[in-house]
Structure formats: C-alpha cells, structure tokens
Amino acid sequence: MLIGPYVNGSAVIIGGLIGAMAGGKLPERVKTALPMTFGLCSVGLGITWY
16 A cells, blocks of 8 residues: 555645644744745756756
8 A cells, every 4th residue: 555645745744734823923934035035946956857
C-alpha cells in the first residue's frame, strides 16, 4: 500500500490549518514578502532545472 499520498495530504491539511491560525499574527511586511520570496525561489528552480 502506498503511504506517500496520505502523508502528503495530511501535511497539506495540517500546514494549512497552522497557516490559517498563525496568519493573523504575522506582520504585514512578512505577509507581502513571503509570496515574492517563494515566487523567486520557484523561478530560480525552474531556470536551474531546465
């Protein structure tokens, strides 16, 4: 039996719940900087893996 999809799904749900609870406590500059940072990391990975 494959356990990976269950672990991945559980991690996504737990991470989403933690993010929903902690999201209101983060400063506004962090809320705007995080998506930009993750976007730049994604672009960097896409360029290096191409």
